[in-house]
Amino acid sequence: MGSGKTTVGRALAEVIEYTFVDTDEMVEAREGYPVEVLFRERGEGYFREREWEALSSLSQRSRVVVATGGGLFLAATHQSFIRRHGASVWLDAPLEIVWERGRRAGGRPLFTTYEELSALLESRRGRYALADHRIDVNALGVDQVVMEILARLNAPGGDTPVNQSRESSG
Secondary structure (H helix, E strand, C coil), X not given: CCCCHHHHHHHHHHHHCCEEEEHHHHHHHHHCCCHHHHHHHXXXXXXXXXXXXXXXXXXXXXXXXXXXCCCHHHCHHHHHHHHHHCCCEEEECCHHHHXXXXXXXXXXXXXXXXXXXXXXXXXXHHHHCCCCEEEEXXXXXXXXXXXXXXXXXXXXXXXXXXXXXXXXXX
16 A cells, blocks of 8 residues: 555556556446445455455456555465466555555545554565565655566566566656
8 A cells, every 4th residue: 555556567567568457446447436435335355355356357368567455465365376477576665655645645445544554564564575576665766666676577586577678767
């Protein structure tokens, strides 16, 4: 939440000429309601099931950059699925940045108080650490994060070599 997954995902997909998909957007389109409404009226469990359906529906596609909600990666089965079909990248942003972005964006059901957000992120940290790659996005711009992801994926032994078709500006 608020780490830049959608912004970075879109930019990465553009640079490598892949399709970009955001599971939150897929769920909203299928359900006809914003994530915030689904959380409030149907509950987090219902939303997570729809999010998993959205992700799993992408299993036959290739050349796709996917941004998932922060809670999707918590389940071991979802982590395994992601590893079978690609690589996972944790955009690790400081709590203060996540809080500010969330407050400005609005419509984020798990943004309640600063203390509750802090506890939520701390409880997820161990699961997020299981991602294939962790990038500290604190002092990096979007283009820098994209280049770091590409460097990691294209490194010897990288999870998913990506042919970068053109240079990113910045």
